[in-house]
Structures are given as C-alpha cells and as structure tokens.
Amino acid sequence: MRSVFQIMLLRSTIGMAMLWPLVRAAGGLAAVRTERLPQHALRNVIHYAAQYGWFVALTLIPLAQVVSIEFTMPIWSAALAVVFLGERMNARKWIAVLVGLVGVAVIVRPHTGAVNVGQLIALGAALGFAVSVVLVKSLTRTDAAVAISFWMLVVQSAIGLVPALLVWQWPSAQAWAWVVVVAFCGTYSHYCFARAMQHADATVVVPMDFLRVPLTALAGWLMYEERLDLFTALGVGLILAGNVLNLVRWPPGAWWGRRKA
Numbered sequence: 001m002r003s004v005f006q007i008m009l010l011r012s013t014i015g016m017a018m019l020w021p022l023v024r025a026a027g028g029l030a031a032v033r034t035e036r037l038p039q040h041a042l043r044n045v046i047h048y049a050a051q052y053g054w055f056v057a058l059t060l061i062p063l064a065q066v067v068s069i070e071f072t073m074p075i076w077s078a079a080l081a082v083v084f085l086g087e088r089m090n091a092r093k094w095i096a097v098l099v100g101l102v103g104v105a106v107i108v109r110p111h112t113g114a115v116n117v118g119q120l121i122a123l124g125a126a127l128g129f130a131v132s133v134v135l136v137k138s139l140t141r142t143d144a145a146v147a148i149s150f151w152m153l154v155v156q157s158a159i160g161l162v163p164a165l166l167v168w169q170w171p172s173a174q175a176w177a178w179v180v181v182v183a184f185c186g187t188y189s190h191y192c193f194a195r196a197m198q199h200a201d202a203t204v205v206v207p208m209d210f211l212r213v214p215l216t217a218l219a220g221w222l223m224y225e226e227r228l229d230l231f232t233a234l235g236v237g238l239i240l241a242g243n244v245l246n247l248v249r250w251p252p253g254a255w256w257g258r259r260k261a
C-alpha cells in the first residue's frame with residue numbers, strides 16, 4: 001500500500017469506529033451537533049492538505065527533518081492568532097518568530113542551492129497545521145472536543161474517498177496492523193489535543209508536544225538508520241528555543257513582554 005490518499009482514508013474511517021464509544025458516552029449524535037459546520041469543513045480541508053503534505057515529505061526527506069520543520073508550527077500559530085483570535089504581538093513573540101525562521105533556514109540551508117522540495121512541502125504543511133490549530137481553538141469556544149474530532153474524521157473521509165479509490169490497493173496483513181495503530185494514535189491524539197485546547201491557550205498547549213522532536217529523531221535513527229546531521233540538530237535547537245521563548249512567562253516589566261498595539 002503506497003498511496004498517501006489510501007493511508008489517510010483508512011486512518012479516518014477506522015478512526016470513526018474507534019471514536020464512537022466516546023460519542024456514545026457523550027450522548028450519541030446529539031453530542032456532535034454543531035452550528036459551525038462551515039468552520040469545521042474549512043478547518044479540515046486545510047488540515048487534510050497539511051497532512052497530505054506531511055506524508056509526502058516523509059517520502060522525500062529524513063524523518064528528523066520533517067518533524068523539525070513541523071515544529072515551526074507553534075510559532076506560526078502565535079503569529080496567526082493575531083489575525084484570527086485578536087491576540088496581540090509583543091517583542092518576545094516577534095523574537096521567537098525570527099529565531100524559529102533562522103532554525104528553518106539552518107535545516108533547509110537555501111544558500112547551498114540544494115533545497116529539497118520535500119523541505120518546502122514540510123514547511124507548507126507546518127503552516128497549514130498552524131492555521132488548523134487556530135481554527136480548532138476558535139471551535140472549542142462553542143463545540144466539545146468529541147464533536148471537533150467527529151467532524152474531522154467525517155470531513156476528511158469525504159475528501160479522501162474518491163482519490164483513495166482511484167489508486168486503491170488492498171493492504172497486506174502486516175500493513176493492516178500498522179494502519180490500525182496509525183488510526184488509533186491519530187484519532188485519540190487529536191481528541192486529547194482538542195480537550196487540552198478547551199482548557200488552555202494554543203501557545204501553551206502546542207509547545208508541550210516538543211518531546212516529539214528528539215523522540216522522532218531517535219526513532220528515525222533506530223528504525224530507519226537516519227543520521228541527525230549537525231545542521232539539523234542546530235536548527236532543531238533554534239526552533240525549540242523560539243518556542244520556549246514564546247512559552248515562558250517573563251516578568252511583567254520586561255521590555256520583551258510588553259504588548260505592542
């Protein structure tokens with residue numbers, strides 16, 4: 001099974017079956033009723049495109065690079081929150097954005113003339129995920145986490161049905177096992193993410209996922225013999241530094257914490 005569309009369709013359709021116990025416990029289909037279906041659709045079209053880009057990037061560049069570039073997403077989320085959620089930027093947040101951009105530049109190294117299209121796709125996916133995060137935060141103001149997860153699976157199944165059927169190949173027994181794992185992890189990680197967003201700001205929730213950077217690099221090394229080169233390691237450090245700068249609560253009087261109108 002090689003099609004990204006097929007993987008994503010199976011992830012969503014199997015995920016709906018896995019999510020149903022939570023839907024039923026919350027009150028059945030009444031629990032997923034929403035008055036913001038257009039916003040759910042918009043969020044999931046963007047999220048689906050970002051997921052597709054992420055999977056494609058995995059086939060083009062090392063796993064550590066994909067995840068490292070993906071972790072610029074909290075920085076983009078902070079910047080986009082100004083537009084979508086009415087939040088204000090201060091000097092600290094601007095510095096965090098610049099540090100993150102430098103980290104991306106170190107990983108991608110455009111001055112060498114050897115920029116891989118996979119790196120650009122991964123960066124585009126990170127931007128898409130950032131837009132999706134901001135839209136999820138907006139949706140949590142009116143809809144429960146189970147409803148957000150339910151509509152994610154429904155909309156993304158509908159989007160991917162035709163493309164997947166056009167390239168369909170029945171998975172092997174071994175592939176089915178991994179598909180189930182991906183579906184379970186994807187479904188419940190998004191549910192937990194939406195629940196967390198109901199209780200905290202996006203700029204607090206998203207950076208807590210930082211451990212995926214070293215853990216994914218370790219997995220790439222152990223499972224796929226991918227080496228983490230010096231530039232990628234340095235870029236990861238800068239991206240994490242930018243995110244930590246954005247997350248830490250500094251003293252109110254510090255100049256970098258003052259809000260800019």
